[in-house]
Amino acid sequence: xxxxxxxxxxxxxxxxxxxSPHLATCAECTARFxxxxxxxxxxxxxxxxxxxxYGLEVWQSIRHxxxxxxxxxxxxxxxxxxxxxxAAILLLITGFAAGRFWPSDVQPxxxxxxxxxxxxxVPMATEDEAxxxxxxMTVTDHFDRSDRVLAEIMNAPGPHDLxxxxxxxxxxxxxxxxxxxxxxxxxxxxxxAVLEDVERVLLDVVHQPSTATAADLNEIxxxxxxxxxLFKLRVxxxxxxxxxxxxxxxxxLPSTSTIG
Amino acid sequence: xxAGDIAAVLARASGGDEEAFGLLVNSHARTAxxxxxxxxxxxxxxxxxxxxxxxxxxxxxxxxxxxSNFGTWLHRIVVNCAMDALRSRHTRRAERTGEPVEDAPDxxxxxxxxxxxxxxxxxxxxxxxxxxxxxTPQERVAFxxxxxxxxxxxxxxxxxxxxxxxxxxAVFRAVRKLRTAxxxxxxxx
Numbered sequence: 001x002x003x004x005x006x007x008x009x010x011x012x013x014x015x016x017x018x019x020s021p022h023l024a025t026c027a028e029c030t031a032r033f034x035x036x037x038x039x040x041x042x043x044x045x046x047x048x049x050x051x052x053x054y055g056l057e058v059w060q061s062i063r064h065x066x067x068x069x070x071x072x073x074x075x076x077x078x079x080x081x082x083x084x085x086x087a088a089i090l091l092l093i094t095g096f097a098a099g100r101f102w103p104s105d106v107q108p109x110x111x112x113x114x115x116x117x118x119x120x121x122v123p124m125a126t127e128d129e130a131x132x133x134x135x136x137m138t139v140t141d142h143f144d145r146s147d148r149v150l151a152e153i154m155n156a157p158g159p160h161d162l163x164x165x166x167x168x169x170x171x172x173x174x175x176x177x178x179x180x181x182x183x184x185x186x187x188x189x190x191x192x193a194v195l196e197d198v199e200r201v202l203l204d205v206v207h208q209p210s211t212a213t214a215a216d217l218n219e220i221x222x223x224x225x226x227x228x229x230l231f232k233l234r235v236x237x238x239x240x241x242x243x244x245x246x247x248x249x250x251x252x253l254p255s256t257s258t259i260g
Numbered sequence: 261x262x263a264g265d266i267a268a269v270l271a272r273a274s275g276g277d278e279e280a281f282g283l284l285v286n287s288h289a290r291t292a293x294x295x296x297x298x299x300x301x302x303x304x305x306x307x308x309x310x311x312x313x314x315x316x317x318x319x320x321x322x323x324x325x326x327x328s329n330f331g332t333w334l335h336r337i338v339v340n341c342a343m344d345a346l347r348s349r350h351t352r353r354a355e356r357t358g359e360p361v362e363d364a365p366d367x368x369x370x371x372x373x374x375x376x377x378x379x380x381x382x383x384x385x386x387x388x389x390x391x392x393x394x395x396t397p398q399e400r401v402a403f404x405x406x407x408x409x410x411x412x413x414x415x416x417x418x419x420x421x422x423x424x425x426x427x428x429x430a431v432f433r434a435v436r437k438l439r440t441a442x443x444x445x446x447x448x449x
Contacts (some may be wrong), residue, residue: 007432014406016413039439042384043392045408047297047306054293055286062285062311066278066318190279226265231286232279 004029009036056234063235094185128186133247135182136240139191142179143237146172146198150224150233153205158214162205169205176202194236197227270330274321281321285314288331292338298408299342299401300349301392309345313338339401339419346397353393384442391441395434402430403438 004012004022009029011017013036023029149168156165176199183192201223208216224230266287272280292313296306317324317337324333392400398420405411405419417427 006436010432010435011428014413036435036439039442040407040435042442043388043407043438045298045301045404047294048303050290050293055289058289058310058314059282059285062315062318063278063282065315066281228283228286231283235279235282 004032006032006036009033013037013040053234056231056238059235060238094181132186133244135179135186135188136191136244139179139183139195140237140240140244142172142175143194143198143233143240146176146202147230147233147237149205150198150201150230153217154221154224154230156212156217158212158217160212160217161210162208162212163210166206166208166210169202173199173202173206191236191240194232198229198233201227201229266330267326270324270326274324274326281318284317284330288334289314291331292334295335295338295409296342299339299404300345301389301404305342305345305349309338309341312345313341316341336419339405343397343401343420346400350397387442387444388438391438394437394441399430399434399437402427403434406431 002022003026004020008017008020009023009032012020012023012033023033145168149165149172153162153165176195180192180195180199183189183195201220204220204223208220212220266284269280269283273284289310292310293306296309296313297303300306300309313334317334320337324330395403402416402420405416406413411419413428413431414424416431417424420427420430422430
């Protein structure tokens with residue numbers, strides 16, 4: 001009788017070849033197969049769990065190491081000259097209007113953020129740069145609040161009383177319209193685009209009945225997931241936070257459009 | 261993310277849309293980490309492999325064919341990056357010890373721990389880790405793909421870009437070394 005080699009037993013163990021009739025009848029090969037199995041069964045390796053934010057963490061780690069490429073909004077504007085022209089005109093008009101009326105808002109907003117003396121902390125800051133910081137801080141906070149509302153909906157059991165979420169969404173939508181305008185003024189079209197995406201879903205939440213059924217909730221969740229909204233929100237919020245933290249001088253504050 | 265969404269995101273990412281590529285990273289990072297960890301056996305190395313894999317995928321996105329499956333394509337990139345990381349680790353070990361590291365350490369000659377002093381399971385785990393570290397990068401990857409990932413020998417050959425017979429023999433060699441390393445423990449079983 002020809003016995004199985006170790007390699008043949010190994011292929012048998014991994015199911016690479018069909019069941020061996022010989023193995024079923026040969027006590028010696030069966031014993032050797034059991035020994036092999038005992039050894040290989042000792043090799044187990046369970047990867048450590050990664051949180052649901054792991055993808056975001058990886059993206060934050062690598063996004064600045066990617067070779068520079070044209071961003072999506074640049075492509076979009078490049079493909080649509082009329083839209084580009086309209087955006088440029090809008091930018092000019094809003095920039096002009098903001099330049100006239102904004103300065104009175106700058107200092108109080110910075111004080112809220114804990115900056116008591118603007119001239120001491122950011123001596124080189126121009127009005128535009130200070131305004132830009134204020135907008136980015138405000139939008140970062142807005143993204144955090146939107147994230148919380150959407151995350152609550154993602155985790156809510158159905159049916160669910162949406163009264164609180166609807167009220168929060170209504171407030172956020174109202175604020176978002178203003179922030180989108182501000183984002184365009186400070187030349188942050190990528191921020192404006194994320195605000196618009198979030199706004200659409202928040203509007204859906206506003207228009208839900210007070211008590212959402214499981215089906216209603218699933219539909220909103222599907223929209224949140226298909227637009228990868230939470231991911232976009234977190235990426236953008238982290239990016240803005242990073243910029244705010246890293247820019248010891250406002251003059252070095254880059255645009256997310258040139259980064260993303 | 262659903263299949264249709266992935267196709268749309270891929271199309272945008274291939275067109276140079278970084279944000280879309282970020283979505284792909286988000287949806288595939290955990291899977292990539294699990295694979296990288298099983299191949300390298302080290303959490304930190306696995307983290308590095310995941311990052312390097314996505315950077316490499318981004319660079320090579322132009323070569324990705326729309327009809328293919330992104331997950332399959334990324335799987336191959338992760339394996340290649342892990343192989344590079346293992347080669348680098350292998351070389352460092354060889355330089356540190358000044359000796360080739362192809363062969364399994366002669367664990368049989370080392371003093372077997374007394375069952376009274378040491379839990380057998382701990383010793384098995386240590387020997388498993390030591391024996392895995394003794395494999396060449398190709399043996400380790402071939403074994404991990406077969407044993408932990410459940411890939412067929414045929415798939416392993418395609419992933420590593422080698423003949424099926426070469427992949428098979430890499431697994432054979434790996435298992436022989438692992439069995440030799442664990443042989444001294446048989447008397448306690």
